[in-house]
Amino acid sequence: MRILTLATLFPNAARPNFGIFVERQTATLAGRDDVEITVISPQALPPWPLSRHPRYRALAKLPFRETWRGLDVYRPHFLHLPGLGNHLQPKLMVRAIWPLIERLHLAQPFDLIDAEFFYPDGPAARELARRLAIPYSVKARGADIHHWGNDPKTREQVLHAGLDAAGLLAVSAAMKSDMVALGMAEEKITVHYTGCDQRRFAPRPDDGLRAELGISGPMLITVGALIARKRQDLVIEALPALPGATLVLAGAGEQESNYRALAQKLGVEARVIFAGALPHDDLPRWLAAADIMVLPSRSEGLANAWVEALACGTPIVISDAGGAGELLTDPVAGRIVQPTPEALAAAIGELLALTPDREQVRGAVANFTWDRNADELHRHFSRLLSSQRRS
Template identity: 55%
Template sequence: MTNPLNILTLSTLFPNAASPNFGIFVERQTTELASRAEADVTVINPIGIPPLPLRGLEPYRALADLPEHELWRGLNVYRPRFPLIPKFGGSRNPERIAAALLPLVKKLHDGKPFDLIDAEFFYPDGPAAMRLSNQLDIPFTVKARGADIHHWGRETKCLPQILAAADKASGLLAVSKALKQDMVDLGIESDKILVHYTGLDRHKFAPVDRSATKRKLDVHGPLFICAGALIQRKNQVLVIEAIQSIPDATLMLAGTGEEENAYRALADKLGVKNRVRFLGNVPHDDLPELVAAADIAILPSKSEGLANAWVEALSCGTPIIISEAGGARELLCSDTAGRIVEQKSSAIVDAVKVLLKDKPEQEDVRATVSQFSWQNNGDALVKLFTKIVRR
């Protein structure tokens, strides 16, 4: 038997005690990889801390109090700090991260050499991994997830770093075919990019007795859920506007973010305040029941790679209404599981009426994501990493 690969997973997106849901999809993927006999995994989750007086404010104060090394849900996680300049310092984050990480990575590498650096977000993780790779002669891969390409790829000081990391990497991954095409459009070599779909816990995200669960939630009409950060890109404003035209409907917003106050004000202005429930950050283990209870999950994002929330809703037997974003058409191949609509509240209303009138069977909806699993996700990673290391 060959020795397991010693993998360094580098991710600025990773849960912690202050933000337990932040980057949870990266944690799930890493946990699957770490469970394999073929891989030993060490996680480095760089934490950006700004100078005083900002570091004394939330969320930075809570982040500054995190342990720099811990066993997090069974994973060996280091959380070194790097200097962060909020809103203005994005173009220099990769070099700051690499400089902060180099002493730690060198020490760990000297003790037990890493075979591969696995960067889990294209920016800033990819260019930071490239710098570490250059210093320590370790091959690296980079995974694109959506906003890392769609946002940072438009920044003139960041795009050259993205392209340089793509060129130097031994392998690239994208969460959907659509995102792969977006990467190619930026100038990244197509043949180098592997489409790597998200995983799914089918036991956790499963149908429930919808009527009974709605009664437990004190919901007596149509129930909709929108799971995701309350930010402009996720476009929850359209869903709040839409429920004006859907009598007796209740909307659950699972998440927090910078737009929360504006969304609360909008719900009040439109007279639907009592029908919009702001749930805050719902623990991931509590989310499946809420998603499965909903008649429809409505997620009209402006941009996505391939949203985990889409896949998890379908696995719960809950049809989705989503916008033409990212891998939407890779996931929604028929009307059985929902509708792809224009980014207009009126389009959402029309789709809701159709789905409520002719409700699809929960098991039929669930069957549309039968190919998604953490087993398949982990198999693909092990295959790619082994191929790179054994070259």
């Protein structure tokens, strides 16, 4: 089974946490004896002089080809027009990477294209698969459907990518429903839950992190980019009703200055710690140190941060977004609440009073392993290739 994995969402030296769950999934599947995977991770770069901006400079310096965590990864560039050409991204990507893919395919033919994000990867995979005369699969993860699937300039491309795919994957049943509502065929969509490194993400004794941070009372943590969609501002607004609690914001993003100003306005700036984007390898330590992980996102597929927190034995308080109800089936593991400061504060206070057993909390995600994830992915790809041979 020779698979071409097309993944704009994939970590690199410039952004080591970016799409790390795609890397973990792909690496575990590549460990199967009958699977060979080549990763193409196209890098969107604007024309000069915008390409000299710090945001893009490190991406421009990435090696064209490298071995990354045991995977053979190519990182070709394609033209990006910031603020103007998002609807052109699939065509620009195909134009840039087609010579490479054609050369690789001629040397050793691919059996299937695995697109790991619906936009721009899905429409690009559709065109590449047509040229190579092989099937393709697309995985929906969250914003790729909720944003690009509803943007008038890209909706049609997302829908056609879904309609013409041999098969589709969704990170939750809720995501599958959203795809069907968009017009995709229900029978093509398989729910494919994420995995988690259960060895690394596990309960652990206090190693002094709370003392390092100067936290003596309850520790709350949010994990995710500081962007409006994640709604960390609601957690900050809940703090006045949670005396003694400290909130750690693990992430970076455009809303940081607004969140700092909000904390100061509410008089809780001393109880809000901006930790920045933590290396993924450090995250288990921070999650295990926290009493509760809080994330009232406006939309999600099924957030990896939810699963990783629970695996550390840390209960979660989240909004009813994406697959929240599929994950939180045991009240000991957390609460799904209305996205208001009052509801968040009430749920956090309740869980702090209960102090749930961490091993019991961890049990809620015992089945979320990368081996299980890879087994299901292998079956999905095998099924698509078997159907193609029969036809």
